[in-house]
Amino acid sequence: MADLRVQSLRQPIAVAEYLFRRLHQVGVRSVHGLPGDYNLVALDYLPGAGLRWVGSVNELNAAYAADGYARVNNRMAALVTTFGVGELSAINGVAGAFSEHIPIVHIVGCPSTISQRNGMLLHHTLGNGDFNVFANMSANISCNVARLTNPSDIAAQIDHAIRECWVHSRPVYVMLPTDMIEAKVEGERLQTPIDLTEPANEPEREDYVVDVVLKYLHAAERPVILVDACAIRHRVLEEVHDLIEKTNLPVFVTPMGKSAVNEQHPNYGGVYAGEGSRPEVKKTLEASDLILSIGALKSDFNTAGFSYRTSQMQTIDFHSDHCIVRYSTYPGVRMKGVLRKVIDRLDVKQLSVQPSPSVDNEAQANVDKTDVISQAWFWPRVGEFLKQNDIVVTETGTANFGIWDTKFPQGVTALSQVLWGSIGWSVGACQGAALAAQDMGAKRRTVLFVGDGSFQLTAQELSTMIRHGLKPFLFILCNEGYTIERFIHGMEAEYNDIQIWDHQALVDVFGGQKTSKKFAVRTKDELNKLLTDAEFNAGKCLQLIEVHMPKEDAPRALIMTAEASARNNAKTA
Numbered sequence: 001m002a003d004l005r006v007q008s009l010r011q012p013i014a015v016a017e018y019l020f021r022r023l024h025q026v027g028v029r030s031v032h033g034l035p036g037d038y039n040l041v042a043l044d045y046l047p048g049a050g051l052r053w054v055g056s057v058n059e060l061n062a063a064y065a066a067d068g069y070a071r072v073n074n075r076m077a078a079l080v081t082t083f084g085v086g087e088l089s090a091i092n093g094v095a096g097a098f099s100e101h102i103p104i105v106h107i108v109g110c111p112s113t114i115s116q117r118n119g120m121l122l123h124h125t126l127g128n129g130d131f132n133v134f135a136n137m138s139a140n141i142s143c144n145v146a147r148l149t150n151p152s153d154i155a156a157q158i159d160h161a162i163r164e165c166w167v168h169s170r171p172v173y174v175m176l177p178t179d180m181i182e183a184k185v186e187g188e189r190l191q192t193p194i195d196l197t198e199p200a201n202e203p204e205r206e207d208y209v210v211d212v213v214l215k216y217l218h219a220a221e222r223p224v225i226l227v228d229a230c231a232i233r234h235r236v237l238e239e240v241h242d243l244i245e246k247t248n249l250p251v252f253v254t255p256m257g258k259s260a261v262n263e264q265h266p267n268y269g270g271v272y273a274g275e276g277s278r279p280e281v282k283k284t285l286e287a288s289d290l291i292l293s294i295g296a297l298k299s300d301f302n303t304a305g306f307s308y309r310t311s312q313m314q315t316i317d318f319h320s321d322h323c324i325v326r327y328s329t330y331p332g333v334r335m336k337g338v339l340r341k342v343i344d345r346l347d348v349k350q351l352s353v354q355p356s357p358s359v360d361n362e363a364q365a366n367v368d369k370t371d372v373i374s375q376a377w378f379w380p381r382v383g384e385f386l387k388q389n390d391i392v393v394t395e396t397g398t399a400n401f402g403i404w405d406t407k408f409p410q411g412v413t414a415l416s417q418v419l420w421g422s423i424g425w426s427v428g429a430c431q432g433a434a435l436a437a438q439d440m441g442a443k444r445r446t447v448l449f450v451g452d453g454s455f456q457l458t459a460q461e462l463s464t465m466i467r468h469g470l471k472p473f474l475f476i477l478c479n480e481g482y483t484i485e486r487f488i489h490g491m492e493a494e495y496n497d498i499q500i501w502d503h504q505a506l507v508d509v510f511g512g513q514k515t516s517k518k519f520a521v522r523t524k525d526e527l528n529k530l531l532t533d534a535e536f537n538a539g540k541c542l543q544l545i546e547v548h549m550p551k552e553d554a555p556r557a558l559i560m561t562a563e564a565s566a567r568n569n570a571k572t573a
Contacts, residue, residue, distance in 0.1 A: 045181075389442075
């Protein structure tokens with residue numbers, strides 16, 4: 001029967017080749033992951049599909065790297081692991097991608113359909129004959145699970161999974177049995193691209209929401225725009241900037257929305273995070289009588305401990321799959337179509353426009369009489385170092401909060417994991433981000449800021465960066481441990497301490513002694529000298545910089561948020 005079916009196919013093609021060629025068509029050029037006996041044959045098909053195998057030192061780092069890759073290539077990423085031991089190692093990184101709306105196609109090589117049917121006692125299993133247990137685990141952190149067990153259905157399953165990954169901007173799980181890798185499917189389908197167009201709103205419902213939005217917008221006396229992460233993830237930044245240009249309204253971003261708006265635009269007013277905001281930002285936004293909130297994810301760290309002082313009565317929320325106007329929710333009305341019609345139909349003559357607060361990198365204003373590199377001085381100074389179109393990766397903790405006080409040049413892409421907050425994420429994400437820029441042929445610098453504690457969780461990914469000739473700036477903030485944890489609880493507690501590493505020696509250990517550069521700075525003058533050095537700025541190789549900072553110093557926003565987090569943790573029924 002199988003032979004007859006293959007003969008009926010117009011262009012027979014192996015499942016693995018079909019899958020990888022589809023990934024290439026949607027913009028993937030490099031595939032992260034680790035080899036395992038259940039995926040090895042599939043990996044043989046990567047070069048023929050025009051894909052590069054990255055490889056990582058472990059599956060968790062590979063998942064982090066795929067996350068960073070997807071954020072920068074503005075399409076999606078691919079991750080390949082093996083059954084059980086491999087996929088479970090990656091599951092934390094995939095869960096983070098689900099939490100933060102990052103599209104990753106997670107392909108898991110698994111035992112053959114025959115082995116599964118017979119309940120064989122195979123390695124990498126729980127020994128109970130259940131071969132669906134890990135797919136069932138991943139179902140909660142995937143917007144689609146595709147079990148590729150029937151060649152007649154596989155091509156359609158792959159196409160559907162990739163579309164779901166894109167439309168929902170979340171991971172999908174593809175279970176690829178060893179006996180399906182080289183099974184034949186209809187290759188003629190590859191001539192028709194997967195439809196990745198955004199679902200359209202029902203016109204009457206969309207028009208109704210647009211009319212309601214315009215009614216409140218035209219009547220408002222102090223309207224503002226607040227842009228959050230899902231505006232980036234669900235691809236409405238063009239609409240956001242068109243809205244800013246047409247309305248001339250003040251625009252703010254959340255911590256997760258950092259870099260969503262051109263921070264050189266005269267209407268850019270800074271980062272709003274409730275009590276963690278600059279006073280002028282807090283005053284302007286909380287005095288507003290209408291907030292156009294685009295793509296909000298109001299988590300604790302994104303709001304400085306739920307410290308927003310805004311009212312839903314003065315808020316219109318635009319989301320990827322619904323809109324909320326004050327207290328009225330409109331399910332199924334997607335923000336992209338609504339925003340476009342609002343832009344087209346609004347009457348600028350009816351708008352009341354207030355000035356935006358000015359935003360500057362205040363390094364000079366935070367210079368003190370010591371040589372010490374303080375957090376208050378460092379982050380605005382970083383803003384003077386950054387260049388147009390840089391990619392900036394900040395680790396959960398000190399860097400995530402410090403970067404609030406950095407004003408970006410135009411075109412900067414900021415990567416952070418504020419919601420999921422997995423310590424060590426940024427090192428893998430940096431690798432994926434730098435690789436995505438390389439794949440796109442873009443001459444963009446990738447700049448990582450990570451604490452010495454966080455770096456220790458995923459430092460091995462430095463090896464992968466060196467292996468692939470990537471050229472990031474790796475700023476390691478050396479302050480003797482887990483700073484954010486110290487400020488939440490246990491400033492002097494042993495559990496927040498770490499073993500001090502010789503980070504520069506790691507470059508040599510991982511094989512970068514001839515291709516990389518290493519620096520250590522302990523004073524403002526030393527850092528200034530380095531940041532103004534033309535050769536250093538050119539970023540022609542991987543450069544690791546130890547930045548030594550006081551143990552008990554932290555960005556102002558971190559201190560405020562940590563205090564709020566400690567209060568939330570201490571609450572009782």
